[in-house]
Amino acid sequence: MKENDNTRSESGTSFFERVYEVAKLIPHGRVTSYGAIAKYLGAARSARMVGWAMNACGGREDVPAHRVVNRKGILTGKHHFQGTNLMQQLLESEGIEVLDNQIQNLDTLFWDPMKEL
DSSP states (O other), rough: OOOOGGBBBBTTTBHHOOOOOHTTTTTTBEEEEEEHHHHTTTTTTTTTHHHHHHTTTOTTTTTTTGGGEEOOOBBTTTGGGSSSSSSHHHHHHTTEEEEEEEEHHHHHEEEEEEOOO
């Protein structure tokens, strides 16, 4: 999905750029969900749009898209990374345990922007 004029806030910042700004704040060794970012941005029902933003940021090294997973901790965006296991490898390099494409200890690793920002 491409960004369009309807995804711009009153300040002129696109929804995708606002998603990226939040994603950049996710601490090393922590993860958040598409829905948590959407809720923080005041668009609680737009988790799917956050997913599209993460998928569209390929090649942007400043956006840690690998730290954004679904609400159950499943690596649903892994097919948008180069290689078959790059998302998992990036998470594991930060000390996050992944088993069967799912974050282990999600409750302790989860970063909630509503509480943290």
